[in-house]
Amino acid sequence: MSTLPLSDLDAFATIARLRSFRAAGKLRGVSASSLSEAMRRLETHLGVRLFNRTTRSVTLTDAGERLLERLRPSLAEIETAIDAINNLRDRPVGRLRLNVPGIVARCILPDIAGRFLAAYPEITMEVSVNDAFVDVLAEGHDAGVRYEEALHQDMIAIPIGPRRQRYVGAAAPSYVARKGVPAHPRDLMDHDAVLHRFSSGRVLTWSFERDGETVTVHPTPRLVAESIDLELAAARSGLGIIFTFEDFLKDDLDRGTLVPVLADWTQEFSGPFLYYPSRRLMPAPLRAFVDFVRQDRSGEDKTRAHQLM
Structure with missing residues (x-):
């Protein structure tokens, strides 16, 4: 059997995570039809159906679930390798995937995201809004924002937004x-x-x-x-x-x-906290965001102290 194109496997993982060809195409900068063709090519190559598709939904078949489960560690290793090289660059490049509650998406993140993305034009921020606590790694996110009572003990947490x-x-x-x-x-x-x-x-x-x-x-x-x-x-x-x-x-x-x-x-x-798992090789976009939030908080604390003098 010939080697599977890595780009098709990565596209499959993106569609599986977002449960949408259109959303995956928008994220990857390609058309939904080109992704659909890539998935037909992949399914033909494997001889199994990976997705159940209707006009309203996209779900994984059992075969698709198994493939995604096996692919996740390998794709994560590839991203880690790329991030390691990325850390050698003057300016980080890539995606930053956040999962935040509605209040943060509406009232706290817009200002922070706008200034962060202006400072790092080669980073793309992908934000999912969910009020429930999620396993950020299992759900394909780099970090999340939640309130103190919802944080797991094995996560690193730093304040973000109002205290x-x-x-x-x-x-x-x-x-x-x-x-x-x-x-x-x-x-x-x-x-x-x-x-x-x-x-x-x-x-x-x-x-x-x-x-x-x-x-x-x-x-x-x-x-x-x-x-x-x-x-x-x-x-x-x-x-x-x-x-x-x-x-x-x-x-x-x-x-x-x-x-x-x-x-x-x-x-x-x-107030809310930015939380993320402890990893030796943190993705460069996440490291940049963590540093930005910490510096932002430090600047606010200094301004507040000066106002109280």
Whole structure:
């Protein structure tokens, strides 16, 4: 049997990871049709079907799953070898694959990513958004961003973004005019709520803190969703009170489309962390990003210290 083209095997692994010919083509800078032809060529060469393809989905067959499982270590070794050479260059080149939660993708990463990619024009950043904790290596990512309670002990973690964040409550003026304003978190039991459900299926619990007192409530939901855009729209329309990241609510609070609820009760917690596995040969794009985040944080700390002087 003739040797399989490495490019076809790499293309197969990319399609298998993204579950999409179009997304894989966009990432690799080629057309979906050229990838489809490459996979037909590979399947003909192997004599087995690797993908089940419909107009709506791309899934691996059993043979495809086995091939991907065997390929991952070899492709990882090749990437490591390339990264080792890459480390000898003046400027790192390649892909940086991150997995981040929605709040980070929306409110924290845009500024950091923009400045990082401007500083490293030969690096391509690929971002997947997922609120559940994932095994970054198994899922094909170089690093992830999560909050402290979700970090594994065997991961290296460094702060990224704000060091403290808060959940705050808000509602539409029309809702407040109709239902009144709760004076204490326990009053929320008589109010309607817009709740967030994580991709794991867990629904966010509302916990409020003030002067050392913590109150946890389970209000009656009018809407439960996994989309902050849908949740914000529901709150603006007056369906109920929303309790979420302060960053998500800032624009609405500034415009007055939402007004604060229980403003003296909040839930404060530690900001997110960039986490990655300890590896002797860290990919050059990841090393550059880690150094950038550390320097960024150091610069912010120095500025804050100067402002306090």
